Amino acid sequence: MKNFTAFLFVCILALTACKKDQSKEKQDVSDKTPSANSITAITKEAWIYGYPIFYNYKTIYANALDKTHAAYAGFNNFKSFASSATPADTLVITINNDTPYSMAALDVSSEPVVLEVPKIENDRYYVMQFVDLYTFNYEYIGTRATGNNPGKYLIAGPDWKGETPQGINKVLHSETNLIFLVGRTQLHDPSDVANLKKIQAQYKIIPLHEFTKQAAPPVKKYNLPLPVWKESDYSSPEFINVLNSLLQYANEDSSEKELRARFAKIGIVPGVAFDSSKYPPETIKAIEKGIEEGKQELESNLASLKDFGNLFGTRAELKNNYLNRAVAAAAGIYGNTTIEAVYTGSTNDKDKQPLLGNNKYILKFSKKDLPEAKYFWSITMYNLPKRFLVPNPINRYSIGNKTKGLKFESNGDLNIYLQNTSPGKDKESNWLPTPKEGNFMFVTRIYGPQPDVINNVWKMPLPEIVK
Template sequence: MNGFSRSTIRLTLASMFTLAILAAYGNQPAHAATTAEQDEAATAKPVAASAITPAEARTIAKQAYIYGYPLVDSYRIQYAYFVDKSDPSYKAPWNHIKNIPNVYTPADTAVQTPNSDTPYSWAGLDLRAEPMVLSVPKIEKDRYYSIQFTDAYTFNFDYAGTATTGNDVGNFIVAGPGWKGETPKGIKKVFHSETDFILAIYRTQLFNPADIDIVKKIQAQYKVQPLSQFLGTAPPSAAPTVDFIKPLAKDEEKTSLEFFNIMNFVLSYCPTDPSEVELMKRFAEIGVGGDMAFDADKLSPEMKTAIEQGREDALQAYAEGVMKFSEGRVSAADLFGTRQSMKNNYLNRWLGTIGIYGNSEREAMYPVLRQDSEGRALSGANRYTLHFAADQYPPVNAFWSLTMYDLPQSLLVSNPINRYLINSPMLPNMKKDADGGITLYIQNESPGKDKESNWLPAPKGAFTTYMRLYWPKQAALDGSWTAPKLIRTN
């Protein structure tokens, strides 16, 4: 989702194995290529097919595809948001903030499993020339907000907001890998990114539809500016202009070898982490890495087949991971976080693209209800209930929600009452059970007028539901509270 392209470099297959080249550059900050470097990259000779066997190439290709998919998918989104002004999802140029004064609806299709609880603000940050300063106003104590910082690898490397830095006025520096400056006066905290391009995702809680004007006033006070502008000093030299390469469509990411060009391009703005130097050297054996040229047309038929087989092996590993996720053997808490917390588990990072840009566990938890109480897949052909006893509501410091998504698209579901989720701020208007709890009705058709306040509409076909617990309490974090099961009632 980070748009980082230099279109003059015609990288063909390298995207998938981008990591390899970074090892060649050690841990130096990535940079925009000079004309000479671009010419060299354009004519770079692919690794000779005889250097490794097809079997070895297949193994490396599997590793590189697993590693690179989140980078490529994230780039696709960020290209739409910050580069392609003709795209319906376009937000703003790099280093500008775009406030969205409404929640997501089924019309929003760029991001899968979108949150429809909180109006978003988006800022794609280009940190090559200098750090950026993000300023926030004082926000009332009971309103949750957060700024999630996600790098080009899709690691959530830090947060600002209610649960971390509080709701007071604040100025925050976000700095790239090459910045070594001292913290200026008036800065509350400095956040360091290991990649040149990052995403800042703002979430501002909306209490109810009538609350939207207050949210708009808060959003209007969010500010993004270069550090030099904040300090009133002369700006540094501008970073070289980036000519972003066109991303693949979502479905093409699993079928086109152009995937590797895009991966290589993204990696060219990502200095190699010390923990991945050897991994990058391994990827380099098949010509993958930032600034590398890899031409699939120059591969022997055997090597091309081997790389395609490696991709299929990776997709099989992903499918097995999805199954574990559906069965609860892998949780959403395993899919999002810092590099350190995820321990370089690249398959889990890929699984995180199911709900790309999901929060880290201490900011939000995502119990996913993909099956009913008997382990059967969910379908709008059936009817379900979900019961919360009076003392068993999700334990949160902020709020919780349950959102409906269709499958396989993982998008919000159109319905006659325009209700895409049920959340805790809606509880006062819902019908209570005799025990003081609530029962939700999850089905395609209305459960009847007397129960519609508790109805979460489902599509006619396959679907899944995601709970979101914002700023979860310890009972959720340690597992002493668990989400109830969906009960099929027909």
């Protein structure tokens, strides 16, 4: 045990690049070396911390690095989708079906970039959501935040201290050099696709040196390359190596100094390679146990999730709640901050029973209980556990107040039919098809939520089984 302890401590010192005298390394080893239980606890904490970073990188990798992927565009380029999502779209879970995406993976390590947006007609909602590597929604531009006028916005990393060029409306500073930009533009109906394409074609990302007509700056180099994205990595000690690569692109926030020091005890050090073969089996076993405990903690919280309201936002708004950040990434990564859009929904019916595809449900809104939205609202259907859109004979994946032909009762109430077969021709306008079997969930999105929605005064009704 004494030899194991000394060996582990030396490994940790090497990973953290300590330059201490060798004689000092051997002093008080038993006091400084983490126990197996401590390694497990740190691993659990680090696994939860890194989960949203890893799954954010999944999308960044597909968008910027994987040339075989349908979403590929390369760094600092938009990839736009000029149609509503379908069940074939599985890159993002709980995908948004109302506002087709214009996505861009940004790398501002060497220099900022300029985002240019056009004038957009007043009756069309759009938003550009800036998500840093941690998945904090750190800035917004769009209908709510900046209006529908044209604009140019400088997107800079944490270390940029240059002068703002003329013609820039605002500088948007990120605390990470890897950023995912999620653009959403409202599609009124299928006949509106041509108009949508014209708008999306005018979203531009311009390197700063091109915008200012100067020479390109030197390319910033990192110790470790960006990893090939593999799902299995996050279920093994290799997750440490992945984080060590990705965290090179993120400055250490002052609030995380002690946290990062704890992580270093299991080899999580930005830019330093982690080699599990250099660790004794007991250490690897403790790390693997921490991974499993992290998974269990996340799954437990995900299963009991009832409100998406406070899962998305800035670092200050989330108050460094890393578990909530991981739950948000697992439940619906890239969700908007509450002031932009509110998400609610359920996996259960009014009687607290799981929603099942072989049942027929009715979702009843009284006139006074309809969602209060400045822009629009919708309900989208997803299968479980995958949280993808549901194939159905009428190719309808969401329904809401902008759905053509939606019928209200004579008193202003609204009924939505959730079932896998038609509720009848006279009710199909209000039909949101469910899976043929198995569990499902729905998510209600409210764009431009009003105060009662934001403050949780308004409550989403739950489906009732049709007898």
